[in-house]
Amino acid sequence: MDAILLQILNGLDKGSAYALIALGLTLIFGTLGVVNFAHGALFMIGAFCAVTLQRIFTISRTTVDESRTDFLGNPMEVDTPYLEIWFGPEFGAALIDWSVPLAILFAIPVMLLIGWIMERGLIKHFYKRPHADQILVTFGLAIVLQEIIKYFYGANPIPTPAPSAFAGSFDFGAALGFDPMTIIYPYWRLIYFAFAGLVIAGVFCFLQFTTFGMVVRAGMADRETVGLLGINIDKRFTIMFGIAAAVAGLAGVMYTPINSPNYHMGMDFLVLSFVVVVVGGMGSLPGAVLAGFLLGILESFASMNEIKSIIPGIDQIIIYLIAIVILLTRPRGLMGRKGVMED
Amino acid sequence: MSFRRQTRRGILKTGIAAGAGLALPTIFTARSASAFTNEPTGSSVTLGFNVPQSGPYADEGADELRAFELAVEHLNGEGDGGMMNTFSSKELTGEGILGKRVEYVTGDTQTKSDAARASARSMIEKDGAVMISGGSSSGVAVAVQGLCQEAGVIFMAGLTHSNDTTGKDRKANGFRHFFNAYQSGAALGPVLETLYGTDRKAYHLTADYTWGWTTQESMQAVTEDLGWETVNNVLTPLAATDFSSYITPILQSGADVLFLNHYGGNMVNSLTNAVQFGLKDAMAQTGKQFEIVVPLYSELMARGAGENIRGIPGSQNWDWKLENQLGERYRGTNVFTQSFGEKYGFPPSQAAHTCYVQTLLYADAVQRAGSFNPCAVVEALEDFEFDGLGNGPTLYRGADHQCLKDVVVTRGKENPDNEFDLVEIVEATPVEQVTYPPDHPMFAGGALGECNEGA
Known part of the structure; x- marks a missing residue:
């Protein structure tokens, strides 16, 4: 029982990342009809927003400490962050410690801007081109973006820890009456799950309860009719592209303490997120979220030693197996509707 | 006496045959003209450095490349000479290798076996590299070592730690300085x-x-x-x-x-x-x-x-603090760290060290052999005992082409002074404790075979 609970918890945080990326992907596909293979790169750029803010916070004044020597035997140069000089060691250190949550505020405008530039500068020229062209150009863009990040930040993972207040794990085992230390779960992963829930709820509320959202939903269902009513749907869809980029970016920011960011992390999630979108139903927002969590949990269960001892290698293929089964039984995915996104 | 009439088809056939002959990789055609693959005939010799320049180990590859550049500088008599000053063999004088100026080409392994083989092949066939070195993965090392064996050039492995590199996949033309699992x-x-x-x-x-x-x-x-x-x-x-x-x-x-x-x-x-x-x-x-x-x-x-x-x-395999902490036995460490640190601003990694050392060892073996012929180099490297390259007394064992030397046991430092001081040395395990017979079961199933000079 405790092993099952653990894998459900594991699946929830993995599913959170899948759901957030797939949500943005399906938003772009549902509004603009574009298959955006650069979406994983947006997730990665979000993560590097956190790295960048951490680096900005740790810009330092260098002084020479004559009492110590560096590896060459020269007097050691000691760096003191300006934040600690300006605001005092305690408050300055606290700001640096909280750089990941604070990076959310930094990442939102950056990602909106990147999304807008991407859409206006490149992707809008491919609206009327075949999906194969869109895939090629966005995949190329993803490679360019990750090479740019590698040029500036290197290929090594960069540690970006969570605030020390959230270090450590919660003992679910003790709380639920099992043996202590049998079901432990890192605080930050719980925060990630809660954060994903908030973002997903925010996007749904925005689309469901605002006039802007209503127009976007109408445009997704029938773009031509909305256009005939005199509404500039293209402009709204551009804004939705920016929002989708921001969602991917926020997912990336909050993911950095879970796995140290590197330039390749977007590609690691991209293919799986596409499978999630297809399984959920192309263009279906609830489908993307549902499929994200479902596949995340199933992937976790497939990694259990008990399962792998029966079917070796199942953890590598489970998501694709489920995708095949669902597409065979429900060709439009879990929540895809007839006539939506079917040319 | 009769003359056969030339037909259009005949001319085409002759042309195709001649073209195919010219297009044959130099790796095959050069053999008839030279005694061995890529025999250097001019005033320079080309080495091929095959490192991950893209992909997940690109940073490690960049450090390897820095070390190779430094080694080439030192071999050509530029800079402070680095470990050539402490190396027990005194064959290297800073006048290149056998009087030929050392030049190099680089390839990108991408940490993928097929890409690594392709770039190594290109360096051998197109650039005339007489030795290939570098790499940050055992999969890549095994693949490139196999290629070098077929091509008849020497492979001086970079960072590769799998037992298989000098175990079941060992090759006569391949040598590993790095330690193993x-x-x-x-x-x-x-x-x-x-x-x-x-x-x-x-x-x-x-x-x-x-x-x-x-x-x-x-x-x-x-x-x-x-x-x-x-x-x-x-x-x-x-x-x-x-x-x-x-x-x-x-x-x-x-x-x-x-x-x-x-x-x-x-x-x-x-x-x-x-x-x-x-x-x-x-x-x-x-x-x-x-x-x-x-x-x-x-x-x-x-x-x-x-x-x-x-x-x-x-x-x-090595740490830049070895000589400072464990003394004279690890001489060479400080001069290399000094050389590297002054040029690049930070201490060298173990990947950089092994690549630098491999380049010097190759050059020294050629000097001692008096020839770039791979089989002469193999003979010079086999059972070669040396010191002063940072690891203490070392043997390049002839039976499997594995270096036998002390191994450094480390621990993540609890309170590091700076970002270059993240590990502390626990001990250097003496070579006797890490030596094993070449036919140890974990290394079984392979044979060096015959050295291939490509002729």
């Missing part, structure tokens, strides 16, 4: 006994490829010899990024030591995940403090892992 185990064993005792239960997470398998096999053998029990060994895919679902069952498995047989990004992620799940601070079901061991890690990986590496034992 067996030696890691032999060095770590006594340290683990001191740190954690003889009654422990080990759980292994292992990268699912040649390096992971041999590392796990070596660590399991050495810990079981100590009296430890192996609870489980779980193979993890090389492409895995989140190891949480592999880590969560560990505390309930009854194990109290976790071995992360992972390298590079895999290791950074799996260690980060293990620390997040509290394994470093947890009490195991056995009532003992839970411990984590990473058999091989580099300074670059320690930087990626950040605070999580603190207190974690592992092993290294």
Whole structure:
């Protein structure tokens, strides 16, 4: 029982990342009809927003400490962050410690801007081109973006820890009456799950309860009719592209303490997120979220030693197996509707 | 006397045959003109440095390339001469190799066997490289070593730690200075006994490829010899990024030591995940403090892992602090660190060190042999004993082309002074303790075969 609970918890945080990326992907596909293979790169750029803010916070004044020597035997140069000089060691250190949550505020405008530039500068020229062209150009863009990040930040993972207040794990085992230390779960992963829930709820509320959202939903269902009513749907869809980029970016920011960011992390999630979108139903927002969590949990269960001892290698293929089964039984995915996104 | 009439078809056939002949790779045609592949005939000789310039090990590759550049500088008499000043062999005089100026070309392995072979092939065929060196992965090393054997050039391996490189996949034209998984185990064993005792239960997470398998096999053998029990060994895919679902069952498995047989990004992620799940601070079901061991890690990986590496034992081929901390036996370390540090502004990694040393060793072997002929170089390197290159007295064993030398056991430093000081040296395990017979079962199944000079 405790092993099952653990894998459900594991699946929830993995599913959170899948759901957030797939949500943005399906938003772009549902509004603009574009298959955006650069979406994983947006997730990665979000993560590097956190790295960048951490680096900005740790810009330092260098002084020479004559009492110590560096590896060459020269007097050691000691760096003191300006934040600690300006605001005092305690408050300055606290700001640096909280750089990941604070990076959310930094990442939102950056990602909106990147999304807008991407859409206006490149992707809008491919609206009327075949999906194969869109895939090629966005995949190329993803490679360019990750090479740019590698040029500036290197290929090594960069540690970006969570605030020390959230270090450590919660003992679910003790709380639920099992043996202590049998079901432990890192605080930050719980925060990630809660954060994903908030973002997903925010996007749904925005689309469901605002006039802007209503127009976007109408445009997704029938773009031509909305256009005939005199509404500039293209402009709204551009804004939705920016929002989708921001969602991917926020997912990336909050993911950095879970796995140290590197330039390749977007590609690691991209293919799986596409499978999630297809399984959920192309263009279906609830489908993307549902499929994200479902596949995340199933992937976790497939990694259990008990399962792998029966079917070796199942953890590598489970998501694709489920995708095949669902597409065979429900060709439009879990929540895809007839006539939506079917040319 | 009769003349056959020339037809259009005949001319075409002749043209195609001549074109095909010209298009044949020089690797095959050169053999008839030269005594061996890419025999240098001008005033220079070309070496090929095949390192990961893209992909997950690009930073390690960049450090290897820096070391190669430094070695070439020193061989050509530029700079301060680095380890040439401390090397026990005095054949290298700073006048190139056999009087020929050293030039080099670089290739990108991408840490993919096929890409690495393609770039090595290009350097041999198009650029005339007479020796190939570098790399940061055992899969790549085994693949490129095989290619060099076929092509008739020398392969001086870079960072490759799998037993197979000088075990079942050993080749006559290939040489490894870096240590291997067996030696890691032999060095770590006594340290683990001191740190954690003889009654422990080990759980292994292992990268699912040649390096992971041999590392796990070596660590399991050495810990079981100590009296430890192996609870489980779980193979993890090389492409895995989140190891949480592999880590969560560990505390309930009854194990109290976790071995992360992972390298590079895999290791950074799996260690980060293990620390997040509290394994470093947890009490195991056995009532003992839970411990984590990473058999091989580099300074670059320690930087990626950040605070999580603190207190974690592992092993290294070399460390830039060796001579300062353990004395004259490791001479060469300081001059190399000085040379490298002054040129690039930071201390060299173990990958940089092994690549620099391999270049000097190759050049020295050519000098001693008096020829670039690969078979003469093989003969000069086999059973060559040397000192002054940072690892203490070393033997390039002829039976398997593996260097035998001390192994450095390290630990993540608890309170590092700066970002270059993340690991501390626990001990340097003497060479006698990490020496094994060439036909040891973990290295069985391979044969060096005959040296190939490409002629």
